[in-house]
Amino acid sequence: MAIALEAAEAAGKRGEVPIGAVVVRDGIVLASAGNRTRELFDPTAHAEILALREACATEGSERLPGAHLYVTLEPCAMCAAAIAFARIERLYYGAADPKGGGVDHGGRFFDQPTCHHRPEVYSGFSETRAATLLRQFFEERR
Amino acid sequence: MAIALEAAEAAGKRGEVPIGAVVVRDGIVLASAGNRTRELFDPTAHAEILALREACATEGSERLPGAHLYVTLEPCAMCAAAIAFARIERLYYGAADPKGGGVDHGGRFFDQPTCHHRPEVYSGFSETRAATLLRQFFEERR
Numbered sequence: 063m064a065i066a067l068e069a070a071e072a073a074g075k076r077g078e079v080p081i082g083a084v085v086v087r088d089g090i091v092l093a094s095a096g097n098r099t100r101e102l103f104d105p106t107a108h109a110e111i112l113a114l115r116e117a118c119a120t121e122g123s124e125r126l127p128g129a130h131l132y133v134t135l136e137p138c139a140m141c142a143a144a145i146a147f148a149r150i151e152r153l154y155y156g157a158a159d160p161k162g163g164g165v166d167h168g169g170r171f172f173d174q175p176t177c178h179h180r181p182e183v184y185s186g187f188s189e190t191r192a193a194t195l196l197r198q199f200f201e202e203r204r
Numbered sequence: 205m206a207i208a209l210e211a212a213e214a215a216g217k218r219g220e221v222p223i224g225a226v227v228v229r230d231g232i233v234l235a236s237a238g239n240r241t242r243e244l245f246d247p248t249a250h251a252e253i254l255a256l257r258e259a260c261a262t263e264g265s266e267r268l269p270g271a272h273l274y275v276t277l278e279p280c281a282m283c284a285a286a287i288a289f290a291r292i293e294r295l296y297y298g299a300a301d302p303k304g305g306g307v308d309h310g311g312r313f314f315d316q317p318t319c320h321h322r323p324e325v326y327s328g329f330s331e332t333r334a335a336t337l338l339r340q341f342f343e344e345r346r
Contacts, residue, residue, distance in 0.1 A: 104257050105266045105289035106248065115246050124247045139313050140285035143306070147247035147282070161318065164285070168318030169311020171281050176303065176310030 063132050063154065063187045069096040069109065070134045070195050076101060080195040083109035083133040085117040085126065085150075092117035092129065109133060110141035114148050125149040134192035136185065139164030142171040146179045153181045156192030205274050205296065205329045211238040211251065212276045212337050218243060222337040225251035225275040227259040227268065227292075234259035234271065251275060252283035256290050267291040276334035278327065281306030284313040288321045295323045298334030 069082025073096025084094040093116035098107040110133050118124055130152040131145060136159040143164075145153055155165070164171050165183060172180045211224025215238025226236040237254035241247055252275050260266055272294040273287060278301040285306075287295055297307070306313050307325060314322045 099266050103260050103264050103266050105260060106253055106257060106286050107266075111248055115248060118245050118247060122245050124241050124245050124249075138285055139281045139306070139311060139316075139318070140289070141282075143280055143282035143285075144248050147241075162320070163318060164281070164311070164313075168316040169281060169306070169313055171306075171311055174281075174310040176281070176305060178304070 063134070063156065065091065065094050066109075066132045066134050066156070067188060067191055067195070069094050070192065071096075073097045073109065074195060074199050080199050081109045081133065081135045083113040083131060085113045085129055085131050087126065087129040092120055092126070106140065108138065108141050110137050111144055114144055114150075118148060127151065130154065131181075132187070134188070135159050135196065136163035136165050136167070138162050139169055139171055143177075145181060146172065146177050149179050150181045152184065154184045154187050156185075156187050157189040157196070158185065205276070205298065207233065207236050208251075208274045208276050208298070209330060209333055209337070211236050212334065215239045215251065216337060216341050222341050223251045223275065223277045225255040225273060227255045227271050227273050229268065229271040234262055234268070248282065250280065250283050252279055253286055256286055256292075260290065269293065272296065273323075274329070276330070277301050277338065278305035278307050278309065280304050281311055281313055285319075287323060288314065288319050291321050292323045294326065296326045296329050298327075298329050299331040299338070300327065 074080030216222030235258035
């Protein structure tokens with residue numbers, strides 16, 4: 063989660079919403095990324111999506127069984143579904159996102175019969191640091 | 205939808221699940237794509253995501269207000285959320301997808317309080333052709 067927080071901080075410095083994600087397997091970092099939606103003009107360029115795409119490209123596979131994803135904020139519905147498609151084994155997230163989350167809020171993707179792979183989900187890791195990064199970012203922009 | 209069906213057919217010929225999507229604004233095609241998850245080793249490379257990313261890159265914006273998206277199958281949760289993030293005005297889809305859809309099945313993303321933009325949704329366009337393409341594809345692979 064320390065690497066995810068670093069990626070989140072770096073994203074904030076680039077003017078992006080400070081969220082970071084890391085894909086790890088067997089203790090090895092396959093990919094890490096921060097949000098790049100503004101830079102790339104890409105509404106799908108959330109940290110989780112970029113990290114998953116990079117890890118899959120590196121592995122030469124659209125699935126990452128046995129891999130764990132760490133992300134500083136609860137994934138949205140888009141990212142939750144991508145995590146399931148990539149067959150991520152465990153999801154660790156930091157702060158909860160009642161306004162936009164899709165794991166423990168909204169459509170709760172992993173609990174739906176339309177979800178065909180449910181990772182183990184663990185939350186609350188470094189949540190204060192993760193939430194503070196976001197709050198400060200939005201306060202500074204007001 | 206004819207262009208989306210062509211993209212779906214082309215995807216099937218490449219060995220990808222035959223689904224196609226087109227982004228249109230003011231009668232002009234901004235982007236069209238078929239599934240490329242296998243070719244790109246990218247679990248997020250659904251037709252809708254590829255078409256949205258291409259259209260956004262072309263327009264130099266992460267939002268496409270006033271644009272319409274045509275897709276041959278009901279979008280999944282990932283694609284539904286991406287459609288909302290891109291501020292697509294109207295979604296036209298072909299066949300319903302009770303097993304994996306995220307618009308009128310599963311978490312029904314656009315009906316959630318965590319969804320912050322709801323496109324108008326129209327379904328059933330060329331649904332027989334769209335569903336036949338998918339059925340034939342999976343029959344041939346058995």
